[in-house]
Amino acid sequence: MEERLFEMKKGRGRVWWWLYACSMQLGLLLIWVYRASHVPEAGARGRWAWIAVSAAELWFGFEWLITLSVRWNPVYRRTFQDRLSARFEDKLPGVDVFICTADPTLEPPTIVINTALSVLAYDYPPEKLSVYVSDDGGSIFTFYALLEASRFAKSWIPFCRKFNAQPMSPALFFSKSSATAHNSNVSEWTAMKKLYEDMERRIDAEMKRGDISNEIKAQHEAFSEWSSKTTSKDHQAIVKILIDGRDENAQDTDGFAMPTFVYVAREKRLNYHHNFKAGALNALLRVSGEISHGPIILTIDCDMCANSSQPIRDALCLFMDEERGHEYAFVQFAQYFVNLTENDLYASSFKIVHEVYFPGLDGQGGPFYTGSCCFHRRECLNGRIYSHETNKIWQERQRPKIHEESVGALEERTRSLATCSYEENTQWGNEMGVKYGCAVEDIITGFSIQCRGWKSAYLNPKRAAFLGLAPTTLSQSLVQIQRWAEGHLQFLLSKYCPPLYGFGRTKLGLQIGHIFCGSWGFSSIPTLIYVVIPSICIVHGISVFPSVSSFWFAPFAFVIAFSNAFSFWESHFYGATFKCWWNGNRMDLYRRTTSYLFALVNTTLKLLGIADSSFVVTPKVAHEETLKRYERGIIEFGSTSPMFTVLSTVAMLNLFCLIGGAVNVLAGGGMGALEQLSLQFFLCAALVLINLPIYHASFFRNDEGRILMNTTLLSVAIATVACFVPVF
Numbered sequence: 001m002e003e004r005l006f007e008m009k010k011g012r013g014r015v016w017w018w019l020y021a022c023s024m025q026l027g028l029l030l031i032w033v034y035r036a037s038h039v040p041e042a043g044a045r046g047r048w049a050w051i052a053v054s055a056a057e058l059w060f061g062f063e064w065l066i067t068l069s070v071r072w073n074p075v076y077r078r079t080f081q082d083r084l085s086a087r088f089e090d091k092l093p094g095v096d097v098f099i100c101t102a103d104p105t106l107e108p109p110t111i112v113i114n115t116a117l118s119v120l121a122y123d124y125p126p127e128k129l130s131v132y133v134s135d136d137g138g139s140i141f142t143f144y145a146l147l148e149a150s151r152f153a154k155s156w157i158p159f160c161r162k163f164n165a166q167p168m169s170p171a172l173f174f175s176k177s178s179a180t181a182h183n184s185n186v187s188e189w190t191a192m193k194k195l196y197e198d199m200e201r202r203i204d205a206e207m208k209r210g211d212i213s214n215e216i217k218a219q220h221e222a223f224s225e226w227s228s229k230t231t232s233k234d235h236q237a238i239v240k241i242l243i244d245g246r247d248e249n250a251q252d253t254d255g256f257a258m259p260t261f262v263y264v265a266r267e268k269r270l271n272y273h274h275n276f277k278a279g280a281l282n283a284l285l286r287v288s289g290e291i292s293h294g295p296i297i298l299t300i301d302c303d304m305c306a307n308s309s310q311p312i313r314d315a316l317c318l319f320m321d322e323e324r325g326h327e328y329a330f331v332q333f334a335q336y337f338v339n340l341t342e343n344d345l346y347a348s349s350f351k352i353v354h355e356v357y358f359p360g361l362d363g364q365g366g367p368f369y370t371g372s373c374c375f376h377r378r379e380c381l382n383g384r385i386y387s388h389e390t391n392k393i394w395q396e397r398q399r400p401k402i403h404e405e406s407v408g409a410l411e412e413r414t415r416s417l418a419t420c421s422y423e424e425n426t427q428w429g430n431e432m433g434v435k436y437g438c439a440v441e442d443i444i445t446g447f448s449i450q451c452r453g454w455k456s457a458y459l460n461p462k463r464a465a466f467l468g469l470a471p472t473t474l475s476q477s478l479v480q481i482q483r484w485a486e487g488h489l490q491f492l493l494s495k496y497c498p499p500l501y502g503f504g505r506t507k508l509g510l511q512i513g514h515i516f517c518g519s520w521g522f523s524s525i526p527t528l529i530y531v532v533i534p535s536i537c538i539v540h541g542i543s544v545f546p547s548v549s550s551f552w553f554a555p556f557a558f559v560i561a562f563s564n565a566f567s568f569w570e571s572h573f574y575g576a577t578f579k580c581w582w583n584g585n586r587m588d589l590y591r592r593t594t595s596y597l598f599a600l601v602n603t604t605l606k607l608l609g610i611a612d613s614s615f616v617v618t619p620k621v622a623h624e625e626t627l628k629r630y631e632r633g634i635i636e637f638g639s640t641s642p643m644f645t646v647l648s649t650v651a652m653l654n655l656f657c658l659i660g661g662a663v664n665v666l667a668g669g670g671m672g673a674l675e676q677l678s679l680q681f682f683l684c685a686a687l688v689l690i691n692l693p694i695y696h697a698s699f700f701r702n703d704e705g706r707i708l709m710n711t712t713l714l715s716v717a718i719a720t721v722a723c724f725v726p727v728f
């Protein structure tokens with residue numbers, strides 16, 4: 001029997017983990033027993049507060065239970081590329097890479113071309129590689145930058161090949177390596193760096209001018225597609241083949257063939273809904289289907305550059321495995337980020353998600369498709385149902401030869417596939433392609449593929465396959481998470497509701513994994529209860545937890561201590577510092593009280609037909625000063641946002657309650673009161689500690705990123721009033 005192309009291993013230390021999980025469960029059970037047996041009598045002061053806190057605890061317990069789904073049975077995969085090469089090197093399938101960009105200001109063209117160049121330089125036969133950029137911004141600057149990149153690629157690809165340059169994004173590569181690292185080839189290194197910087201300068205210069213010069217426009221007929229009337233929301237479809245891999249004259253400076261490289265801006269009209277990224281991907285699916293028709297598709301965001309030259313081959317080790325390969329519809333890679341700070345200020349590394357949750361989902365037969373860094377079978381995206389007879393041989397559809405169809409004719413033909421009206425009365429966005437109508441189009445699409453009987457796999461190779469850009473301000477980060485939470489909730493409430501639609505089609509663990517994400521929106525309410533009510537009760541001298549001397553104090557202390565100890569140990573195990581963990585806890589709190597809350601409210605409004613769907617693109621650039629603060633680990637507020645008002649109000653409230661409570665105890669309550677309220681004091685003090693940056697940003701900072709005065713005043717006012725509202 002032939003050796004497998006990949007292997008799967010179970011996670012280590014499972015016995016310890018189960019011990020932890022069982023003792024936590026025991027602690028939770030005891031808490032629930034306490035809650036069930038100690039309900040204050042009707043009419044007692046603070047009865048409703050007590051009940052609300054109990055309900056929140058019940059919810060947290062439920063949340064804990066459903067996270068078991070992503071921790072139950074983690075599996076870790078390893079691939080064997082040497083075996084792949086030995087058996088399949090001459091039968092490798094065509095691979096089409098889709099890069100999406102939507103806005104030339106939020107996503108500057110220099111970022112987009114770095115991503116494009118990085119994948120053009122993959123270690124893969126160039127005649128089998130095609131790269132498509134979808135430009136939802138319909139921007140002449142993005143087009144110009146890509147045109148420049150297509151020329152630069154002729155030197156960049158051979159350079160990467162020769163020096164095994166990684167990451168293959170030139171900007172990153174030159175920022176991370178130095179000429180001396182390429183000792184004997186200093187001159188080539190410096191020459192290439194200069195070539196790149198000159199190109200970058202030309203692009204930036206045109207952007208600064210706000211127009212493309214006539215001289216440049218004369219270089220390519222495609223510039224005539226843009227007129228003074230063209231806007232990102234209103235223009236015809238544009239398809240331009242910048243490098244035609246079929247053309248024998250398309251060669252790099254070493255005389256090797258080049259990958260195909262295509263610019264696509266689908267048609268946009270004001271009276272047509274464009275379905276955001278999902279619409280862009282579907283247009284690319286059709287256009288690429290005519291140009292290269294690669295049976296494997298990689299989708300990436302415009303800021304996710306290739307950090308390693310190997311992921312295509314890694315993914316193929318799964319797809320082409322003789323025994324199991326035919327079961328897999330897509331292979332999701334871990335997403336890493338280049339611009340994280342030392343202590344991961346906004347908790348954007350998602351380390352535990354990568355190292356634990358996704359392997360956990362893999363153990364349930366289906367890591368999610370998360371939009372970027374994922375290889376798909378084209379036929380699965382196109383709606384194919386799983387069967388045992390899935391093509392194991394990767395026959396490529398015969399591509400038309402260059403002399404058979406001119407580039408111009410091909411462009412014209414495919415342009416008609418990217419029009420607004422093309423999808424009318426078709427199954428696109430429904431049974432075919434990426435699904436429409438959900439803010440996490442990726443998750444819902446992946447799930448529906450799994451419901452058609454396919455499996456997915458997760459890979460997290462030693463050398464990160466992709467490096468992206470994480471948000472660099474608090475509001476960007478919270479808005480991004482809001483979109484995700486909203487999307488997951490929408491998904492849960494849609495006809496694809498995982499436990500209903502997925503029943504009998506997918507594993508229970510996977511369905512629960514989706515419920516876990518779908519429940520983020522709801523978890524805002526119990527979290528708000530927990531951070532507000534016990535603190536207010538301190539001021540009123542009302543106890544909502546058992547007192548220190550009671551037996552029932554023990555399970556609370558145990559659960560608090562043990563869960564924090566575990567989560568600290570876990571993040572430490574995966575290389576995080578104490579501050580990372582601390583920042584992670586803060587972000588978890590902030591996401592719950594703002595992103596999740598707003599997601600819940602918005603979803604409700606949408607269900608009622610009051611709000612419309614939107615997609616707030618995360619900016620990939622920031623002001624210099626903002627970036628400096630980010631790098632120094634200072635949280636960026638700086639604007640008025642209802643989210644900041646919520647955060648600041650909660651923080652002020654906790655501060656006032658802590659002070660008010662302490663005064664009460666000192667003034668007369670004495671030790672008895674302290675004993676009664678100890679857990680509340682502990683909770684409140686912990687919240688004050690975690691909110692220190694908010695007090696700092698409200699009262700002590702005077703940079704642009706501080707909390708604005710009106711937000712502070714408003715939240716102080718609300719918090720003061722809240723301290724005095726009667727508690728029932």
Ligand SMILES: O=c1ccn([C@@H]2O[C@H](COP(=O)(O)OP(=O)(O)O[C@H]3O[C@H](CO)[C@@H](O)[C@H](O)[C@H]3O)[C@@H](O)[C@H]2O)c(=O)[nH]1
Binds near residue numbers: 103480
């Ligand atoms: O109308 C649109 C809006 C967005 N995009 C692109 O979609 C990608 C993701 O947008 P971004 O603002 O960076 O969102 P993120 O939250 O960082 O993206 C994550 O979450 C999205 C779903 O919410 C997924 O689509 C992404 O793949 C996933 O990386 C970017 O390349 C955009 O250019 C479009 O092509 N058209």
Ligand SMILES: [Mn+2]
Binds near residue numbers: 301618
């Ligand atoms: Mn992004």
